[in-house]
């Protein structure tokens with residue numbers, strides 16, 4: 001299966017991470033035996049496995065599972081794909097939207113597969129720049145389109161809740177391959193996503 005459902009928590013990892021979370025919560029000054037916190041280490045262990053499930057999923061398989069021969073060769077855009085990831089420096093969320101476009105070269109891809117690969121790469125410890133490149137390269141190398149473009153706009157909790165504490169800054173990253181390296185094609189895409 002290219003992507004597993006997430007009822008399947010690994011028992012060994014859940015046990016190990018639960019015990020570590022218990023110690024972390026104690027170290028932070030809390031009482032892990034009080035009612036509200038009794039199950040918290042286990043919940044947190046499961047939540048972190050959910051949020052990093054992308055390590056066990058294969059984005060190339062996902063794309064290959066729905067590629068269809070088709071002669072359509074205009075731009076295909078899926079915009080406003082919500083994403084939630086974890087910053088690899090602080091283990092705090094960053095979240096926002098991805099916009100993806102490609103120009104087919106003999107094959108189109110099942111539309112839902114684009115958000116699926118966004119999820120697979122987002123559910124890992126990331127920086128926004130690498131996330132952008134990984135999505136771009138995965139589509140480019142697997143679908144081999146005439147061109148592909150990815151724009152990500154995200155807010156980083158590590159810049160909001162702590163650190164510089166800036167509530168309104170949005171970070172934009174982008175990458176372009178093939179036809180999108182041409183300024184007219186790139187501008188058409190940016191116009192269509194409202195940028």
Ligand SMILES: Nc1nc2c(ncn2[C@@H]2O[C@H](COP(=O)(O)OP(=O)(O)OP(=O)(O)O)[C@@H](O)[C@H]2O)c(=O)[nH]1
Nearest residue numbers: 087088089094126127128129156158159162163164
């Ligand atoms: N380039 C990039 N930086 C990120 C991303 N997520 C978080 N960061 C930054 O990673 C940097 C880590 O810098 P450090 O100085 O080691 O960490 P820090 O002392 O916690 O820094 P402050 O956040 O400035 O308090 C910070 O500047 C974060 O804003 C990301 O996706 N891309």
Ligand SMILES: [Zn+2]
Nearest residue numbers: 087089090158
């Ligand atoms: Zn961070």
